[in-house]
Amino acid sequence: MSATLEKGLNSFKEVIDAPIASFFSSCVHCGLCAEACLFYTETGDAKYTPIHKLEPLRRVWQQEYTLLGKLGKALGLSLPVTDAELEEWEPLVYDSCTLCGRCSMVCPVGNDLTYMIRKMREGMAASGHAQEDLIAATTRAVTIGSPMGIKWPAVLAQIKHVQAETGIEVPVEKEGADYLVLMSSMEIINFPEYLSALSRIFKQAGVSWTLAQDAFEATNSGIQIGASDLAREIVSRIVVAAERLKVKCVISPECGHAFTALRWEGPNLMGRPFGFEVKHILEVLDELHKAGKLKTQGKDKRALTYHDPCQIARRGGVVEQPRRLLNEVASDFREMPDAGVMNWCCGGGGGVSANTRAEPLRLQAFKHKKGQIEATGAHTLVTACANCRIVMEEGLEHYHMNTEVIGLTELLAQYLVEDNAT
Amino acid sequence: MKHTEVLPGSVGEGLQQRGVTRREFLKFCTAMTAMLALPPAMASVMAEAIAKARRQSVIWLSFQECTGCTESITRSHSPTLETLIFDLISLDYHHTLQAASGEAAEHARALAMQDNAGKYLLVVDGSIPLGDPGYSTIAGISNYDMLVETAKGAAAIVAVGTCATYGGLPKADPNPTGAVAVSDIIKDKPIINVPGCPPIPVVMTGVLAHFLTFGSIPELDDLGRPKSFYGETIHDRCYRRPFYDQGKFAQTFDDEAARMGWCLFKLGCKGPVTYNACATTKWNDGTSFPIQSGHGCIGCSEPNFWDAGPLYKALSMPVSATSAMLGTAAAVGAAAGVAITWHNRSTKAAARTAHEKVTAQELLREEK
Numbered sequence: 001m002s003a004t005l006e007k008g009l010n011s012f013k014e015v016i017d018a019p020i021a022s023f024f025s026s027c028v029h030c031g032l033c034a035e036a037c038l039f040y041t042e043t044g045d046a047k048y049t050p051i052h053k054l055e056p057l058r059r060v061w062q063q064e065y066t067l068l069g070k071l072g073k074a075l076g077l078s079l080p081v082t083d084a085e086l087e088e089w090e091p092l093v094y095d096s097c098t099l100c101g102r103c104s105m106v107c108p109v110g111n112d113l114t115y116m117i118r119k120m121r122e123g124m125a126a127s128g129h130a131q132e133d134l135i136a137a138t139t140r141a142v143t144i145g146s147p148m149g150i151k152w153p154a155v156l157a158q159i160k161h162v163q164a165e166t167g168i169e170v171p172v173e174k175e176g177a178d179y180l181v182l183m184s185s186m187e188i189i190n191f192p193e194y195l196s197a198l199s200r201i202f203k204q205a206g207v208s209w210t211l212a213q214d215a216f217e218a219t220n221s222g223i224q225i226g227a228s229d230l231a232r233e234i235v236s237r238i239v240v241a242a243e244r245l246k247v248k249c250v251i252s253p254e255c256g257h258a259f260t261a262l263r264w265e266g267p268n269l270m271g272r273p274f275g276f277e278v279k280h281i282l283e284v285l286d287e288l289h290k291a292g293k294l295k296t297q298g299k300d301k302r303a304l305t306y307h308d309p310c311q312i313a314r315r316g317g318v319v320e321q322p323r324r325l326l327n328e329v330a331s332d333f334r335e336m337p338d339a340g341v342m343n344w345c346c347g348g349g350g351g352v353s354a355n356t357r358a359e360p361l362r363l364q365a366f367k368h369k370k371g372q373i374e375a376t377g378a379h380t381l382v383t384a385c386a387n388c389r390i391v392m393e394e395g396l397e398h399y400h401m402n403t404e405v406i407g408l409t410e411l412l413a414q415y416l417v418e419d420n421a422t
Numbered sequence: 423m424k425h426t427e428v429l430p431g432s433v434g435e436g437l438q439q440r441g442v443t444r445r446e447f448l449k450f451c452t453a454m455t456a457m458l459a460l461p462p463a464m465a466s467v468m469a470e471a472i473a474k475a476r477r478q479s480v481i482w483l484s485f486q487e488c489t490g491c492t493e494s495i496t497r498s499h500s501p502t503l504e505t506l507i508f509d510l511i512s513l514d515y516h517h518t519l520q521a522a523s524g525e526a527a528e529h530a531r532a533l534a535m536q537d538n539a540g541k542y543l544l545v546v547d548g549s550i551p552l553g554d555p556g557y558s559t560i561a562g563i564s565n566y567d568m569l570v571e572t573a574k575g576a577a578a579i580v581a582v583g584t585c586a587t588y589g590g591l592p593k594a595d596p597n598p599t600g601a602v603a604v605s606d607i608i609k610d611k612p613i614i615n616v617p618g619c620p621p622i623p624v625v626m627t628g629v630l631a632h633f634l635t636f637g638s639i640p641e642l643d644d645l646g647r648p649k650s651f652y653g654e655t656i657h658d659r660c661y662r663r664p665f666y667d668q669g670k671f672a673q674t675f676d677d678e679a680a681r682m683g684w685c686l687f688k689l690g691c692k693g694p695v696t697y698n699a700c701a702t703t704k705w706n707d708g709t710s711f712p713i714q715s716g717h718g719c720i721g722c723s724e725p726n727f728w729d730a731g732p733l734y735k736a737l738s739m740p741v742s743a744t745s746a747m748l749g750t751a752a753a754v755g756a757a758a759g760v761a762i763t764w765h766n767r768s769t770k771a772a773a774r775t776a777h778e779k780v781t782a783q784e785l786l787r788e789e790k
Contacts, residue, residue, distance in 0.1 A: 001781075002788040013773035065766050126780055128787030135785045142782040229780040 005083050008127020012060040012081075015119040023111040024061050027051060033103035033113055038345050038365045039096040050103040050113045053092040056081045057120040086129040093117060093124055094131040095358035099224075099257070099350030100310040105342060114315070121226020130225050131355050138221040142230055145237075146217045147354070148185035155183070155216050158192050168199045173245070174210035179284070180247040180276075181209050182218035182238065182262075184255035186386035194254060194386070197413030201285070204416055205293035209251075215241030218253050220261035224351030232269040235261060242276050249277040251284055254407050256311030256349055256385040263316065280312055281409055282384050286321035289328065296415040299331040303378040306408075307336070307369070307392065308343035309385030322384060322408055329415045334376040344368050348391030366395035373403060381405045433510055433634075434473035447473070454631040457624060457703075458640065459650045471635045472510065478634055479538040480545055481531055481572055482516035485565040486558050486592045486601055487548030491583040492518045494620035510630060514542070517560075528561050535575050543633065544576035546604050549585040549592045553600030569607060578612040578639055579604060580629060584722060587615040587646070594728035605646060612639050615646035617698075619722035624703055625651045645725065647697065656693035656719050659701035662686065680716065690734040691718025698723045 034040045034049040046052070062069035063078050072078040101114040124130055130138075137147035145151060159170045171177060179202075187194040202209050215238045222231025242250050252259040263278040288294040306326055312318045319340050326333050338344060347365035352358050369392065373381060381403055383389055389405050396403045437447055451472065452465040460468075484492070496519075513519065514534035515527065522530055534542060546569065551557040555564035563571075573579060581604040584590040592601035605613050616625050629648060632640045640648040657663065665671070665685040672680035672689055680686075687694070693701075696719050700711040712719055718734075721727040731739075778784075 001778075001784050002786060003784055004787070007778060007780075007784075010773050010776045013769060014777055016770070064769050067762060070765075125785055128785070130785055138785060139782040225785070227780045227785065230782060 003126060003128030005086070005127050008086065008123045008125075008129065009060065009081060011126040012057055012120070012123035013064055015122050016057070016061050016065060017119075019112065020057075020116055020119060021061060021065055023113075023116060024054075024058050025066075026109045027111060028109055030108060032106050032108060036102040036106040038098070038100070038102070038347060038368055039361065042365045042367055043361075047092065048096050050097070050117070051111075053089070053097055054113070054116050054120055056085055056089055057116065057123065060123075083127070083129075086124060086127055090124065090129045090131065091357070093120060094134065095352060095355055095361055097350060098310065098345045098347065098352050099315075100345035101314045102310070102342065102345065105314065118223075118226065121224075122228060123226075125225050125227045130227075131351070131357065133355050133357070134221065134225045134351050137351075137354050138225045138227065138230060141217070141219070141221040141234055145214075146185045146188075147219055147221045148189060150185050150188050150217070152213050152216065155188055155211070158188055158195060159211070161192065162196045162199055166196055166199050166203075168203045170195070170199055171208075171210045173213055174208075175245050176247075177208045177210035177245060178248050179207060179209040180215070180238075180242050180245060180250045181211055181253070182251060182258065183216055183253050184219045184258055184386050185217060186219075186255070186390055187253060188216075190390060191386055191407060191410075193410040193413075194407055197407075197410045198281070200413050200416055200418065201288070201294060201409070204295070204418055205288045207288070207293075210245060210247070212238075212241035212245060218255055218258035218262065220258060221351070221354075223257055223261045223265060224354075228269060231261065231265065235266045235269050238262060239266070239270060239274060242274070247276055249279055249284075252278060252280050254281060254384045254386050254389075254409060256309040256316075256387055257351075259316050259318075260311045280316060280318050280384075282312070282318050282321045282325065285325055285409065285412065289325060294412070295417040296328050296412065297417045298329075298415050300329055300380075300411070300415070301331055302380045303332045303334055303376070304330045304380050304382055305334050305336055305373060305376040305378040306339070307346065307381055307383040307388055308340060309383060309388045310343070310345050310349055312384055313343060314341045318384075322382075325408060325412060326382065329412060332378075334378050336372040337375055338372070344372060346388040346391045347395070348387060353387055353391045362391070363395060363398050366392070366398070369395065370399055370401065373401070379403050382408050382411055384408045432473065433475050433477055436477060437473075451631075454628060457628045457650065458632055464635075468631065468635045472631065475634050477512040478510065478630070479534050479542040480511045480513050481534055481542055481576075482513065482519075482545040482547070483560075483568060483572060484517050485546065485548030485550050485569070485586070486599065487583065487585050488591075489518055490620045491547040492516075495623045495626055510627075510634060511543075514538075524561075531572070535572065539575040541577050542575065543630075544572055544579045545582055546579060546586045547582045549589050549599075549601035549603060550607060551592070551599035551601050553598065557599045566607065569604065573608045573611055576611055578614065578633065579608060580614045580616060580626075581605065581646075582616050582626065583621055584617045584619045584725075584727065587617040588725035590619065591728055593726070613646055614639050614642065614648060617645075617647060617652075617723040617725075619727075621723070622651070622699055622703055622705065625699065643697075651699040651703075652697045652723070654697065656696045656698055656701045656713070657691075659699075660693055660713055661701070662713060675716070686713060686716075686718040688736045689718050690720075690732065690736060692721030692724070692727070692730075692733075692737065693719040694737060696721040696724050 031049060033051055037048055037050050039048040059081055063073045097117050099114050099118060103113040140149045141147040163170055220231050220234045222234050238250060252262050259280050267273050285294060306322055346369055347362045352362055379402055393405050448469050451469040455465045455468055515531040520527055550565045550569055555566060558565045560568060581587045585592055586604050589601050589603045592599055614629055616629060629640060640650060643649050643652060662683060662685045666687055670684040672684045672686055675689060704711045720733050
């Protein structure tokens, strides 16, 4: 068994639903989505116009689901979608789209182009036209359990390290805990500060939480590559573990697409509502702060700016929370231009960061973020997505910028009031 | 001021003989200049040109018509400015107005065509039947043959009235005589369309004055009408327009709103889609026009006005669809919608059935 064009075309037919049909039929060809796309504004190349990236899917819609299109197809007047065409479109769909959702915001007729690209990737993956690095990452996520090939012993090693550092026990497999904490591979490998910061904050706030041995990984390569069958398999691990441990809430870590995968796509993939809540870590921290359980002392003297991860702010609605939290610990917080729901992507979301072929384009696209950071004059960049963080660190390095990137959870932990007396 | 030299046989001489003073003549030229929207300085130029001009030979042919157009022009004959039309031109042939009849009349036409070959102005009112030449003949000559023959030596043609310009009432559905407009037959001559049922008399005099002054035809719109008279809709120039803008409409012809002179749009006024000068020049020496008399415009100067929907239905109401038609259309639409939806659903269901679970191994192609 392997991927074939037939499977891909069948998948296109399968994913076209009422929203997509209405989106295609209501497109007025205004081209505003181009101006909203990082890859267009930074290259000026019209092929990066978001709606153009959907052309093969649009033709399948037209030929299969519209009256004139059906007629045209029956008379042999329409151009069929071919392997060669999908191959040509592969870089457009996987390299030059981070599913950031900015185009969906500006579309005057309300077309959710991001939703369509996500769906189009289903057909690309089924026809064997997914990007090869993403295929490898997805294969690892399915077979090993993590896109970066991390297994539980690696997590265990980090737990031991954190426990030694903080003197706080990291709860594992604790049934009946309130929160199930997930992490992204990136945090396990590159940013161990996250787990350490979380342990300290939760200890202080008296939160009951746990890690799960078979569901520590929050990321979902199935979502990025566009294979719902695999995305379902990956997300079900978390659902099963959460229900086994009877937690009230699952915390999505500082990772963008993991939140999308679990919070928005998850129940649809499973075909049923979850018996627990899904929250992003920033939402949980904000709630703790509001309840007076997260106390901080002192303020960071540095000029700070905040990068809104697309999946968390624009697609996830978590916009106010990071600002409230930042204002607690920052004395000189500066907003970037277009901050909040219209923020510009780091250039590496939606699987683009895992795609080595896309690297030159990604670095070119990073120029936009570079300009935004420079406009604030800040040299410390706070964010809440490990993927944004690594992509921006690479970009800053490439452009020789003297800017440090830190996670918001980690920053909060630095100013935490640790009251050991109680 | 030195009087313009009076040439024998010229318009000037004719006017002098009839006792028209130079002052009266200049007043006419000034009025015409204003009517045609020309600069004021053109009045004296026009006076000079018209006074010197030999009287323009005009042949007037009447086909399938009611003589209303001629009536319209003669009504304004005396004592207003329009009187002068008969002093400016040499009306060599006109059924209603000529004294001659029979052979003599046709001889006058032949003579005028011969003497003024290439220079005479041909005025036509009435439509031309193509269904059967016998539907309308003059001196045994079919309308079609007479038009083609007379048009040959004309400098220009003025189609007067909606019948000659667009076919008019004779052409109304089902058009039993196969009536057509002048412009449907004559393609190689300049044609000025002066539509209206009947047209406004000053439009005629204006067109003639322009032709005599400049030796050319005035600027026309895409329907061949002089822009100076047909450039704006009745609605745009209507004195009841402020009521329309305020949403004040008469609902019946005898309600309080109608007595208050509110807008007649809801009573079927076609002013918004009718290009004509009625609201500005008005009729009967500037006395009134239909809307001022309390009746909506019927759009008589527009092509196919007779078939453009009921006269007393508001423009915004559907013209031809009956409730039965609408019901049928809705039913057909719904049935088509159901059929297409069913087909789309089956396409999608087939795709779902054909879905093979994607495994990690199946992300790659065999040939890769």
